[in-house]
Amino acid sequence: MFERPASGERAVLVQLDLGQGAVDERLSELQLLATSAGATVEAVVRGRRAAPDSALFAGRGKVEEIAETLRVHDADLVIFNHALSPAQQRNLERALECRVIDRTALILDIFALRARSHEGKLQVELAQLQHLATRLVRGWTHLERQKGGIGLRGPGETQLETDRRLLGQRVKMLKTRLAQLGRQRQTRRRQRERRDVLSVSLVGYTNAGKSTLFNTLTKAGAYAADQLFATLDTTSRKLFVGGGNVVLSDTVGFIRDLPHALVAAFEATLEETASADVLLHVVDSASEDRDAQIEAVNQVLAEIGAGDVPQILVWNKIDLTRAAPAVERDDYGRIRRVFLSARTGEGLGLLRDALAEAAHDHASSASPGPEAGVTHAGAEAPAQAASSATSPDTASIQK
Numbered sequence: 001m002f003e004r005p006a007s008g009e010r011a012v013l014v015q016l017d018l019g020q021g022a023v024d025e026r027l028s029e030l031q032l033l034a035t036s037a038g039a040t041v042e043a044v045v046r047g048r049r050a051a052p053d054s055a056l057f058a059g060r061g062k063v064e065e066i067a068e069t070l071r072v073h074d075a076d077l078v079i080f081n082h083a084l085s086p087a088q089q090r091n092l093e094r095a096l097e098c099r100v101i102d103r104t105a106l107i108l109d110i111f112a113l114r115a116r117s118h119e120g121k122l123q124v125e126l127a128q129l130q131h132l133a134t135r136l137v138r139g140w141t142h143l144e145r146q147k148g149g150i151g152l153r154g155p156g157e158t159q160l161e162t163d164r165r166l167l168g169q170r171v172k173m174l175k176t177r178l179a180q181l182g183r184q185r186q187t188r189r190r191q192r193e194r195r196d197v198l199s200v201s202l203v204g205y206t207n208a209g210k211s212t213l214f215n216t217l218t219k220a221g222a223y224a225a226d227q228l229f230a231t232l233d234t235t236s237r238k239l240f241v242g243g244g245n246v247v248l249s250d251t252v253g254f255i256r257d258l259p260h261a262l263v264a265a266f267e268a269t270l271e272e273t274a275s276a277d278v279l280l281h282v283v284d285s286a287s288e289d290r291d292a293q294i295e296a297v298n299q300v301l302a303e304i305g306a307g308d309v310p311q312i313l314v315w316n317k318i319d320l321t322r323a324a325p326a327v328e329r330d331d332y333g334r335i336r337r338v339f340l341s342a343r344t345g346e347g348l349g350l351l352r353d354a355l356a357e358a359a360h361d362h363a364s365s366a367s368p369g370p371e372a373g374v375t376h377a378g379a380e381a382p383a384q385a386a387s388s389a390t391s392p393d394t395a396s397i398q399k
């Protein structure tokens with residue numbers, strides 16, 4: 001579906017335990033991120049520190065261990081699963097004599113690979129330039145330049161050697177252009193609102209199954225793959241459910257510690273999420289990292305001003321957990337959680353029911369405010385404690 005540059009860089013991953021928890025989950029996520037960017041993971045160096053070293057992030061001994069690992073595996077790239085300061089990155093590259101990138105650069109790189117729409121490309125370029133702006137001083141002169149490597153791909157790469165002034169101008173131009181596109185987007189959205197269509201956005205951690213669900217619901221053929229950030233551009237499709245019309249949008253997935261430059265650059269796209277009537281929060285219920293992922297998604301939602309948009313939790317991948325398809329309702333009778341499998345289609349009908357209810361309430365509500373979608377559902381659906389195969393982890397879900 002998209003061409004992938006055969007970069008085949010041989011990478012060594014570095015994961016330090018700084019006491020934030022979920023170290024194993026963070027590491028397997030980094031592995032998936034690196035593979036999604038086209039690298040082959042040759043080795044992993046792990047360590048533990050109370051706090052990052054100001055000059056090298058890791059300690060001296062650890063840096064030596066990384067150097068030795070690079071030699072043994074003949075690797076040419078080091079990826080830190082942390083945010084490195086420009087100075088730390090520069091010092092590490094000098095010490096290790098190879099390219100060192102951090103988690104932010106890696107994520108930006110994947111975004112550069114995936115961007116397809118005009119707006120998406122502009123957004124990625126803006127994020128890359130903003131990330132580069134602080135790092136511009138170093139240049140790449142102490143390294144052999146390698147076009148197309150991880151962290152150097154995408155529209156931002158051509159600006160690498162441009163001076164700050166030009167870079168500033170480009171950033172300004174991109175912002176203006178994106179603001180224009182944002183206004184057009186808003187106009188389209190208002191027209192939709194007038195037509196009384198319920199707008200529903202799929203949100204969730206990357207790889208949760210949003211695109212798969214989008215496809216089975218709309219048969220649209222959005223790109224779904226076992227890769228992080230397979231989807232970058234927002235795709236919307238109209239959907240007919242019993243209660244009325246729904247516009248369903250599939251969009252970029254979230255990840256913990258989403259780079260701020262990225263959040264800022266994707267403002268317009270994310271705004272679409274924030275202005276939805278209902279969010280379908282898709283969760284990979286089979287993931288060991290599930291609860292942390294839910295939390296990370298809710299955190300990003302709060303950051304982009306979507307913390308108050310009503311959510312229906314979609315407990316996806318029940319084919320892996322062997323949970324039964326079911327719904328859970330709140331005290332007002334609103335469906336708050338649906339157990340289903342986007343892959344096998346089990347429980348999909350229940351989600352359609354939930355959407356039909358929300359669409360019905362949206363159409364019949366007198367004041368179509370942002371929350372009109374599901375908040376009044378209780379009025380005509382009094383607490384029918386329906387088929388809730390309540391799982392033991394219900395308590396961990398607050399939203």
Ligand SMILES: Nc1nc2c(ncn2[C@@H]2O[C@H](COP(=O)(O)OP(=O)(O)OP(=O)(O)O)[C@@H](O)[C@H]2O)c(=O)[nH]1
Pocket residue numbers: 204205206207208209210211212213223224225226227228229230231232251252253254316317318319320340341342343344
């Ligand atoms: N077993 C199982 N796998 C699923 C299910 N739904 C999705 N998947 C798989 O999970 C992987 C990710 O699915 P996507 O639909 O691309 O996930 P996404 O949330 O759109 O991911 P991004 O666009 O990368 O953020 C794919 O390999 C899917 O085949 C499901 O119900 N059961």
Ligand SMILES: [Mg+2]
Pocket residue numbers: 210211212223224230231251
């Ligand atoms: Mg997707």
